[in-house]
Amino acid sequence: MTVSEKKVKVFSIVALALGSSAVLAACGSSGSNTSATNSTTAKKSAPVTVTLWESHNGGPVGDEMTTMVDNFNATHVGVKVNIVVTKASSKLLAAIAAGDPPTLAEISHYDGKYVRSGALASWNSYITKSSVVAQGNMLPAAWRNGEVGSTHYRLETDMKLSEVFYNQSLFAKAGISTAPQTDAQMATDAAKLKALGVIPIGWKDSSAHILPTFLSNGGSMLKGSNSVGHSVAFNNAAGTATFSYFHHLYAAGELQFHHGTTLREDFASGKIGMIDGTSAGYAKVLAAVAGAFKVGAFVEPSGSSGVHYNLAQGLGFVMPKADTTVQRNAAWTFVQWWFGAKQQAAWAMATGFAPETKAGIADVPASFLTTHPGLKASLAAALSPHTFPRPVSDSYNEVQASLDAEFFNAVTGKQSISSSLSTLQSQGDSYMSGASEL
Template identity: 50%
Template structure:
């Protein structure tokens, strides 16, 4: 150090501070603590996990004051226990079964942290993404990876069967399945999932409603023409051996082996289907067809970001910064091109190149489904979880002929209403 500068600065604490300030750039250069944000999410492999890791690393590089650490675990089932133990994650991805979190007052409303000026606003995301996890006017969960139900098909089989276009209605789908069954007796025309996320869309497309109007969400509407039409439709397919019930890995494996013509699944599963096929035949995808109402319908599924209670203001601010960044254009475009999930914002969707869309029809169809006014979020209340469980059970019984459609719907309505009204124990 120049002697003249030392003389001007003096010695002792004040002089040492001045020298240090000159060397480091002043008070602002003093190191601030990095806010540590734990993120619990359950993707432990494949393109989703790879994309999530890439994006978190991207965020950490561009936000030096915040560091997000991924912890791969089932937050939907473990986060409440962690809260009770005094060690909840700051940020978590949980499923739409978030009613138990709300009942435990475990979540912060995202409104003051993420919404409004400088953050997210209605119109930035697709409507079904925006309203997913909204209770009243408060957002407690917002979609991190939105997915919708869709149908994947063997293009080669369709061509050999003389089917020139994908079906636009459920009635047309039934006719196509009959053709496939007649021309390829050893092929399963349709493999379907007996879960509420796949039962409710055709029910809604046939004019059904989640709740009986005027019941204040205390009654369902399964004793309706739409429910009879939906249950009977699949019962007929099953009786004619034109469909089977199957799930996940089994559907993908048999479809990849050419044993299934049309596979029910989600937009998130399309890339997995391609892996199972391994280039043996061309694969296409189409949205759930229109019902008797004249329109299609779908439910948004998937994990959503939540901010849990019992953290510092700085940690909450760090988590909020990450969520807002996640929904910015660059991360959303990357997510839509690499994860297998569609972007959740309109601006990112239109920025994905047409060349990518042409080779990734699963993403293209998913975007069209998210943009549809007839795509809605799954219900939040804890009681509706039980409704969905009994719906799965009675749909399976009715379709497979274990009970009549009338009896199945009558008992379904009774049990579902008991859960919604609170007269049955959850």
């Protein structure tokens, strides 16, 4: 669906709503007490206001979120959502402590501190009555994201999946006809791109961009369960294969580390042949390239296991307990609408995020995917049985900080691979046992 088509669709919905109001007004125009009756009805049916703290900081994703809220308000007379774009993930806990939280907020996957303090309302009582936000309709990775035990405190709304974007013009010039499907193929393609005088690969040295390769090499994120008292499993063959692969690329001058903004800028200028990112970055990449060349995309390559593994991460809706039942019910009206198939498809086409529901994926036109390979790659990863929710325990947050540091040290040669993995294993086990440095 193009932007123009979306605008026409929204206009039609609003026009229909206005037209219905006009007909009702005309039907009730007789009688001397009409004005008084309408006034009383208006007071009784005043919409319940829901304040939504939304964490996207502008850009195409933030703009689309605002547009969707406007669409909801135009088609729902009983609920009005006021959107506030702010850093909800970092501000919500203080707002709850101060007794002034929003009705609804989008926060990151590290929500353990909210759950432990009993600050969040459970979605379970609403989910049991819904055919939309239901296990049969939600993708497994989205369904389990934000679930503690069997209780859902956070419903994932922005499914970020790891993928790689590439400059189709540079690929053609280097004689690369198809996107790489394995780590070995990506290394071969990197050498061909290097021969053109460009940087073959740009990568983010953060856990979400390391773990898919680690998993595809036979690794497992945690031994036991995602909780304190268990250990990590990095100092093994999977860790060695993963760290060694990236180290060889870096040593050959075929890999550079950067932050997301720098990666997109260098990619758009033609300095880099391919960059890794997530489905959240697809719209940003297209905006940065501005039509200078066609952007291709592929899911994270498979390693020694031969399987494409991926992680589902991203923001999710939570409800602080402070607001009234009436407000929480109104918030649920919006949330259930959000997970409707048409809304999910519209969100995905505008942002690159994969829908969280099977119905949402089915509603994305096949014709759209032919011209938007980033979303096509995201859908493939979302539907894969080898895509898992990112670990959310507070302890694992610290493990990831150690993973980022030791991976960078090993890949860039600041520390040997064996030493880095040994340090990572020791620190990771310590954090999972309850130690903390953050």
